[in-house]
Amino acid sequence: MTVLDTPPEAPTDAARPGRARARRTELAAFLKACRARVTPEDVGLPPGLRRRTPGLRREEVAQLAGVGVTWYTWLEQGRPINASEQVMSAVARALLLDAVARAHLFRLAGLSAGELGASVCPAVDPTMQAILDGLSPMPAAICNRRYDVLAFNPAYEALFPGATRPVAPHGRRNAIWCALTVPDCCNPFLNREEELPRMIGVMRAAYASHVGEPLWEDWVRELSAASGWFRELWATQQVAPPTTSLKVFRHAAVGEIRVQAAYLTMPGSPELYMVVYTPETELDRERLTWVTAHPDAPVTDAHSH
Secondary structure, three states: OEEOOOOOOOOOOOOOHHHHHHHHHHHHHHHHHHHHHOOHHHHOOOOOOOOOOOOOOHHHHHHHHOOOHHHHHHHHOOOOOOOOHHHHHHHHHHOOOOHHHHHHHHHHOOOOOHHHOOOOOOOOOHHHHHHHHHOOOOOEEEEEOOOEEEEEOHHHHHHOHHHHOOOOOOOOOEHHHHHHHOOHHHOOEOOHHHHHHHHHHHHHHHHOOOOOOHHHHHHHHHHHHHOHHHHHHHOOOEEOOOOOEEEEEEEOOOEEEEEEEEEEEOOOOOOEEEEEEEEOOHHHHHHHHHHHHOOOOOOOHHHHO
16 A cells, blocks of 8 residues: 555646647547548438538538537647537537547546546446356455445355445445444454555545546545544545455354455456455355355344344
């Protein structure tokens, strides 16, 4: 884990002119390709005659977006001009971009994709669920960078039910929420003193890509309101990589279960990752196998009273 006393500023395009030129070139090529895929009929314009290229003309995109033809032409020429989120949203609507393409456009324009690219709780592909199920008795789940638990296998649920079956009215299907808010008597996650600073450091590092996004800002506020421990750790400005780490759980029927948590990225969904808990010893594996086969067994002594 690294403590940043003074977080370094990311290099700006002004400080890296080569990168800025490359980004503008890529933006120009992307706009041209998107424009070529939209026909006049798609946007309610007459087809017209003698079109030299497929798709819309530049002046038609400018008209639909409510921007100047010269400005839009410069944008497609890769010139160093400024573009606001409002104007680029209008261009995205004119080109009929879906959410993924719109977020890509914003990033190429040097703007925050905001909620366009957040997709904090996307649907998990059935194939991924099948992979999770096939990993039992190793607990496994698919989470986003806020630790929302989006999919999981029976072993994960048996080991960490507070994160998969949140208690109303304030529960969340979220690993860090469960770790922070479930009282000690009922929390199966034992080594939180060691793990929570690291986990919050990982979330703090992810937050850098989402500063100002309402979904993330609301989440940080909710955690801050729910947990003084979170407020204290968040204020330290510590950041950490998502490396393999030891997690210790307890189960009323079998005792402690020690696992190594490994984090696997998912290239098709950069905001998601798969976490897999590998038992440290054969005894831990046997205990995991038992609790997975007995999902109704009380996890903590408090649950059995």
